[in-house]
Amino acid sequence: xxxxxxxxxxxxxxxxxxxxxxxxxCVYFRIKRDVELRTMMQAYSDKVGQQMSAxxxxxxxxxxxxxxxxxxxxxxxxxxxxxxxxxxxxxxHRH
Amino acid sequence: xGAVAINxxxxxxxxxxxxxxxxxPLRNSPYFQASKKRRFxxxxxxxxxxxxxxxxxxxxxSRYPDAKAPLRRExxxxxxxxxxxxxxxxxxxxxKDANFFVRKYDDAKRSALEALRFVNKGKDFVDLGDEVExxxxxxxxxxxxxxxxxxxxxxxxxxxxxxxxxxxxxxxxKGENFRVEDTSMMLDSxxxxxxxxxxxxxxxxxxxxxxxxxxxxxxxxxxxxxxxxNEKKLSLLRQSRPKTVEKRVEVPREPFIPLTEDEEAEVxxxxxxxxRRKVLATHENSNIDITGEVLQCLTPSAWLNDEVINVYxxxxxxxxxxxxxxxxxxxxxxxxxxxxxxxxxxYNFKAVRRWTTQRKLGYALIDCDxxxxxxxxxxxxxxxxxxxxxxxxxxxxxxxGVDPMILNALI
Numbered sequence: 154x155x156x157x158x159x160x161x162x163x164x165x166x167x168x169x170x171x172x173x174x175x176x177x178x179c180v181y182f183r184i185k186r187d188v189e190l191r192t193m194m195q196a197y198s199d200k201v202g203q204q205m206s207a208x209x210x211x212x213x214x215x216x217x218x219x220x221x222x223x224x225x226x227x228x229x230x231x232x233x234x235x236x237x238x239x240x241x242x243x244x245x246h247r248h
Numbered sequence: 249x250g251a252v253a254i255n256x257x258x259x260x261x262x263x264x265x266x267x268x269x270x271x272x273p274l275r276n277s278p279y280f281q282a283s284k285k286r287r288f289x290x291x292x293x294x295x296x297x298x299x300x301x302x303x304x305x306x307x308x309x310s311r312y313p314d315a316k317a318p319l320r321r322e323x324x325x326x327x328x329x330x331x332x333x334x335x336x337x338x339x340x341x342x343x344k345d346a347n348f349f350v351r352k353y354d355d356a357k358r359s360a361l362e363a364l365r366f367v368n369k370g371k372d373f374v375d376l377g378d379e380v381e382x383x384x385x386x387x388x389x390x391x392x393x394x395x396x397x398x399x400x401x402x403x404x405x406x407x408x409x410x411x412x413x414x415x416x417x418x419x420x421x422k423g424e425n426f427r428v429e430d431t432s433m434m435l436d437s438x439x440x441x442x443x444x445x446x447x448x449x450x451x452x453x454x455x456x457x458x459x460x461x462x463x464x465x466x467x468x469x470x471x472x473x474x475x476x477x478n479e480k481k482l483s484l485l486r487q488s489r490p491k492t493v494e495k496r497v498e499v500p501r502e503p504f505i506p507l508t509e510d511e512e513a514e515v516x517x518x519x520x521x522x523x524r525r526k527v528l529a530t531h532e533n534s535n536i537d538i539t540g541e542v543l544q545c546l547t548p549s550a551w552l553n554d555e556v557i558n559v560y561x562x563x564x565x566x567x568x569x570x571x572x573x574x575x576x577x578x579x580x581x582x583x584x585x586x587x588x589x590x591x592x593x594x595y596n597f598k599a600v601r602r603w604t605t606q607r608k609l610g611y612a613l614i615d616c617d618x619x620x621x622x623x624x625x626x627x628x629x630x631x632x633x634x635x636x637x638x639x640x641x642x643x644x645x646x647x648x649g650v651d652p653m654i655l656n657a658l659i
Contacts, residue, residue: 175587213602213605214581214600214603215608216535218535235588239555241545241552241553242552242624242626242628243545243550243552243627243628
């Protein structure tokens with residue numbers, strides 16, 4: 154089986170995480186389970202070319218903080234993280 | 249109810265009676281041939297009408313076949329038209345007394361109308377009583393649900409009220425009878441006067457009319473007082489009823505507590521520019537950091553930030569879990585839910601399927617009374633509410649926008 158052949162290539166301490174932007178552009182990261190997600194977020198922001206504060210990372214509708222690890226969030230291999238851009242809207246009487 | 253029905257019938261009768269009476273004084277006048285004819289056609293014989301008209305000219309006119317048609321048509325119109333017609337074709341006899349009859353007729357009509365108006369008032373009053381009785385029926389229904397103690401009070405009140413109302417109704421009845429007699433007397437006197445045909449008697453009739461009117465005034469005042477009294481009682485009753493309703497549906501109302509000076513100073517510090525980078529507060533449950541920069545969006549005429557909205561919704565949720573009895577069971581989606589839901593060609597349930605699992609929320613979404621979905625529309629925030637309890641969807645937009653697509657997606 155090819156799948157069984159490939160599996161041993163990924164060490165069990167690592168997982169693959171998909172970060173999906175609002176435009177459905179996916180970026181895959183392979184990170185360690187006990188490493189803070191800050192590194193991944195920073196890497197994603199650098200790749201997209203924006204500040205990290207511009208993104209809100211959500212996993213299944215729950216906000217993820219940079220100092221959390223995949224273990225804390227019970228993230229599994231192939232899980233998806235949403236990267237939302239900040240939303241700002243309003244109405245001012247000056248317009 | 250029986251009393252009211254009888255009363256209504258009676259008022260109708262009296263109404264008819266008045267109508268008949270109003271035609272009575274002009275029975276022998278030549279200009280009212282048509283109305284008289286109609287009246288007699290309702291009665292047994294038509295021939296009985298002809299001897300009554302002693303005037304030879306009128307009998308001659310009535311012999312013409314084509315003269316009848318316009319008269320019959322004008323039955324529906326006010327009788328003044330008939331008068332005019334009579335005038336147009338009048339002979340010497342008619343012209344001589346026409347003015348007098350016009351005046352007489354006007355008087356009679358006015359008095360009849362007056363009587364009619366009073367009868368109408370009486371009817372209004374009866375309606376009022378009717379309404380109250382209906383209300384009683386309704387309250388009887390509600391008494392099954394309401395608390396017994398309150399209901400007893402209500403019933404007692406109603407028992408106290410009912411006799412007064414019924415007495416009021418009987419008063420009206422008496423009044424009506426009295427008035428009917430009055431008007432009939434009045435009209436009789438008028439007809440008598442017409443026979444005598446002189447001005448002194450008309451003056452006398454006028455005086456009689458005045459007297460009867462004055463009599464009625466006192467009666468009217470009493471009636472007016474009754475109406476006011478009963479209306480007050482009705483309003484009291486109505487006031488007492490909503491109270492019971494309010495007791496059943498508790499209204500969560502939290503008064504705004506003014507901030508102390510220390511708190512105000514803290515707020516001022518939070519909004520000042522020095523704390524732009526500093527994390528002022530961290531919301532543990534939602535993992536949202538609130539920095540001074542984010543708070544800047546709460547200043548007047550600034551645009552709202554998603555962070556602020558999400559934190560606020562989380563706080564609302566916390567308040568609800570803290571006191572579940574006081575508030576409805578609600579679920580607040582964050583501002584990204586809708587974006588995710590409609591991300592892929594309009595409707596993408598799969599993307600948000602894992603957002604609302606029971607394991608994650610701790611409760612089933614279907615059990616919630618209200619579900620709030622904040623929606624970000626580029627430059628404008630709106631809110632969709634799913635009212636699970638009443639099976640309703642609400643879309644709230646401060647700019648009066650309507651978007652059926654949003655609600656369709658939420659169904």
